[in-house]
Amino acid sequence: MSKFSDIGHRPYICIWGNSYVIIENLKKVVLYDEEQMILQTEFYLKITGKNLRLKCLNNDNVRVDGIIKNIEFNASPVKGGTGNESL
Amino acid sequence: MNLYKIYNELSGYIRVEVSSHYPEQALNAVMDTNIEIWNIKKLSAEKLSFDIHINREKTVKSILSQITGISFTMAKRGLVRLVPLYRKRYGMIAGLIAGFILIYVSTFFVWSIDITGNVSIPDAEIKERLAASGFAEGAVIDRLNIDMVRNGFLLQNPDISFMSINMSGTVANIEIHERDMPQSGKDTKQPYNLVADYGGTVVSMEIVNGESMVKVGDVVYKGQLLVGGVVDSNVVGYRIMRAEGKVFAKTYREFTAEIPFEYMEKRYSGREKVQKQYELLGYSIGFLFPSSYDTYDVMSSHERAQIFGIELPFITHKTVYAEYEEERIILDVDGAKRRAWDEYYKWRMSVLDGAEISEERVEFEETEESIIIKCCVDAVENIAVERKFMTTKR
Numbered sequence: 001m002s003k004f005s006d007i008g009h010r011p012y013i014c015i016w017g018n019s020y021v022i023i024e025n026l027k028k029v030v031l032y033d034e035e036q037m038i039l040q041t042e043f044y045l046k047i048t049g050k051n052l053r054l055k056c057l058n059n060d061n062v063r064v065d066g067i068i069k070n071i072e073f074n075a076s077p078v079k080g081g082t083g084n085e086s087l
Numbered sequence: 088m089n090l091y092k093i094y095n096e097l098s099g100y101i102r103v104e105v106s107s108h109y110p111e112q113a114l115n116a117v118m119d120t121n122i123e124i125w126n127i128k129k130l131s132a133e134k135l136s137f138d139i140h141i142n143r144e145k146t147v148k149s150i151l152s153q154i155t156g157i158s159f160t161m162a163k164r165g166l167v168r169l170v171p172l173y174r175k176r177y178g179m180i181a182g183l184i185a186g187f188i189l190i191y192v193s194t195f196f197v198w199s200i201d202i203t204g205n206v207s208i209p210d211a212e213i214k215e216r217l218a219a220s221g222f223a224e225g226a227v228i229d230r231l232n233i234d235m236v237r238n239g240f241l242l243q244n245p246d247i248s249f250m251s252i253n254m255s256g257t258v259a260n261i262e263i264h265e266r267d268m269p270q271s272g273k274d275t276k277q278p279y280n281l282v283a284d285y286g287g288t289v290v291s292m293e294i295v296n297g298e299s300m301v302k303v304g305d306v307v308y309k310g311q312l313l314v315g316g317v318v319d320s321n322v323v324g325y326r327i328m329r330a331e332g333k334v335f336a337k338t339y340r341e342f343t344a345e346i347p348f349e350y351m352e353k354r355y356s357g358r359e360k361v362q363k364q365y366e367l368l369g370y371s372i373g374f375l376f377p378s379s380y381d382t383y384d385v386m387s388s389h390e391r392a393q394i395f396g397i398e399l400p401f402i403t404h405k406t407v408y409a410e411y412e413e414e415r416i417i418l419d420v421d422g423a424k425r426r427a428w429d430e431y432y433k434w435r436m437s438v439l440d441g442a443e444i445s446e447e448r449v450e451f452e453e454t455e456e457s458i459i460i461k462c463c464v465d466a467v468e469n470i471a472v473e474r475k476f477m478t479t480k481r
Binding site: 026031034 | 118119
């Protein structure tokens with residue numbers, strides 16, 4: 001269990017400069033690509049950058065490494081990726 | 088993270104490659120069962136790979152099998168993958184085990200001794216002295232009483248004033264301070280005479296102490312007393328002292344040497360035999376066999392094994408037997424004369440060093456087999472040498 005489980009299902013996001021992001025309370029990996037990543041938490045999180053990769057993953061935590069340029073919060077999967085976001 | 092990687096490499100892991108039009112669903116499916124995955128790579132738009140622990144192989148396999156429209160491969164990675172490949176190579180396994188045991192056992196012994204602080208006493212001599220005190224390479228560390236060794240060493244070696252022994256793992260760091268011994272100057276309290284080392288005619292005298300027994304112009308012979316260490320006076324009686332000074336005399340010396348036209352000289356043939364002997368923790372391994380050459384020189388050297396700059400208790404002693412042959416050298420008259428001159432200059436440097444040469448006459452005499460050089464040298468040199476004499480108390 002996450003140490004931040006008491007905050008409910010809201011994602012706990014830790015951003016370390018522009019080099020990596022740790023996200024807790026993850027539900028799904030919607031899209032995994034080197035330049036774009038969409039992760040489902042309570043809402044959808046779109047991370048764009050370069051050389052993005054998932055470092056480690058367990059039940060509800062993930063770490064995204066790479067050169068992070070932008071992080072967006074959306075209520076629904078963002079269109080314009082590979083087209084798999086609606087799955 | 089590096090320790091984590093080492094752990095995974097040692098314990099083994101499974102690399103899963105998933106092919107699907109939407110490979111992320113495999114990640115989500117595995118993630119839902121609380122299985123940790125790492126090293127997730129997107130190989131292409133429809134291909135993805137990740138690593139899981141080796142114990143989760145069956146679980147992940149059953150999860151991925153339930154997903155439709157997906158194909159996957161699983162491959163073992165890490166050290167565990169090598170075990171089935173080498174499990175029947177008993178020799179290698181035995182060697183590895185023996186190696187580990189040897190390394191483990193060797194940590195109980197002193198591997199090497201590092202000595203610092205010595206100025207005039209060489210390391211090898213200190214190691215010999217330490218060995219006499221029971222401390223040497225190969226000694227069992229637990230059985231060593233460092234304080235006893237140090238105290239015993241200092242008692243037995245008065246020329247060393249301080250010593251510390253610090254064990255750093257299997258390496259003994261020894262620091263010593265050499266004792267500042269009193270300068271060995273002239274002992275003016277001992278009685279000495281000055282006597283003639285060679286016969287000649289006295290031309291000048293420089294007497295610092297003592298009573299002169301000869302005067303300028305006297306002819307003296309070898310062993311004659313020149314300056315006495317006993318000085319008599321009417322006021323205080325006789326005094327015994329160390330006679331000091333220089334007595335210059337005109338001397339006449341002869342030198343004769345015979346240089347044969349034919350002689351044998353050593354020439355290396357270039358053939359060598361190398362024998363190696365190994366020393367582990369002070370114990371020798373291997374034997375030295377005498378060389379089969381008739382005439383040879385022996386050259387020895389030793390080298391200590393090192394790994395990443397760390398000295399190991401393993402020394403390789405290398406003995407090289409270099410064969411040589413006696414070669415007959417034939418000289419002409421000029422060549423023989425050159426050698427004769429060389430011999431003469433060598434003699435002059437050793438006997439008449441510092442002397443003033445007033446005249447030298449050199450003659451050559453040629454025989455059928457050799458050439459003979461005869462030299463007569465007139466020189467002015469210091470002929471006085473010190474001779475201690477005994478005194479008795481009444």
